[in-house]
Amino acid sequence: MKMSEKSKYNFKCLEQKCTTRACHTRPHVYVTLGDLGRWTAQGYLMNILPGMSLTLPESGEDPMSLETARKPLEGAVESTCCIFFNEKANGCEIRYSRPISCRTYPLEYNGEKYYLSSKDCPGVGQGEVSKEVLQEARDLAEQEFRERTETDAALPAVYSVIMAELIRQSAEAMKKRSEEEKKETGEDSSQGPKDHPSPSDSETHD
Ligand code: SF4
Numbered sequence: 001m002k003m004s005e006k007s008k009y010n011f012k013c014l015e016q017k018c019t020t021r022a023c024h025t026r027p028h029v030y031v032t033l034g035d036l037g038r039w040t041a042q043g044y045l046m047n048i049l050p051g052m053s054l055t056l057p058e059s060g061e062d063p064m065s066l067e068t069a070r071k072p073l074e075g076a077v078e079s080t081c082c083i084f085f086n087e088k089a090n091g092c093e094i095r096y097s098r099p100i101s102c103r104t105y106p107l108e109y110n111g112e113k114y115y116l117s118s119k120d121c122p123g124v125g126q127g128e129v130s131k132e133v134l135q136e137a138r139d140l141a142e143q144e145f146r147e148r149t150e151t152d153a154a155l156p157a158v159y160s161v162i163m164a165e166l167i168r169q170s171a172e173a174m175k176k177r178s179e180e181e182k183k184e185t186g187e188d189s190s191q192g193p194k195d196h197p198s199p200s201d202s203e204t205h206d
Pocket of ligand 1: 012015018019020021105120121123124
């Protein structure tokens with residue numbers, strides 16, 4: 001659904017009274033590098049990090065994406081929801097630190113226009129949105145677009161740097177281990193080649 005400059009965006013989240021929780025069951029809850037930075041500043045990164053999932057491209061054209069992990073939705077075996085959705089409480093477990101894509105939901109910006117990303121959110125059309133609140137919602141949607149674009153561009157490079165570092169550390173650990181093993185077996189290369197008896201040395205000659 002497109003929104004022109006003149007259209008009115010009325011929205012009020014129904015919170016615990018919401019029956020669809022479409023924001024938690026949408027297929028992807030994207031996370032940006034900006035979210036990681038905010039969680040670091042808040043001191044929550046290590047608590048939230050286990051709920052993150054890095055999706056690697058299956059083909060060259062697929063993007064790499066950072067999103068929240070998924071879990072099965074109770075009572076709807078085929079469906080999944082965001083790992084942070086607490087079904088019993090019908091709420092988000094990280095509500096006050098939720099990703100920017102959740103804070104702007106269901107309003108999105110695609111670089112040219114604002115649009116609604118979901119028709120299933122029953123909060124759309126509810127309440128009155130003042131001009132100031134509408135401007136705030138649009139600013140947030142634009143920020144989410146910028147962060148998402150930057151994250152899409154930077155993620156493969158960040159991943160490569162981390163993988164290269166892990167490979168370097170692993171090679172170093174292997175080298176150290178093999179040197180320790182050589183020392184244990186008396187084959188320390190730093191001490192120069194040792195004379196090993198050749199099979200013929202042990203032979204007795206007439
Ligand atoms: S689907 Fe819409 S109304 Fe329901 S909890 Fe999410 S944002 Fe709020």
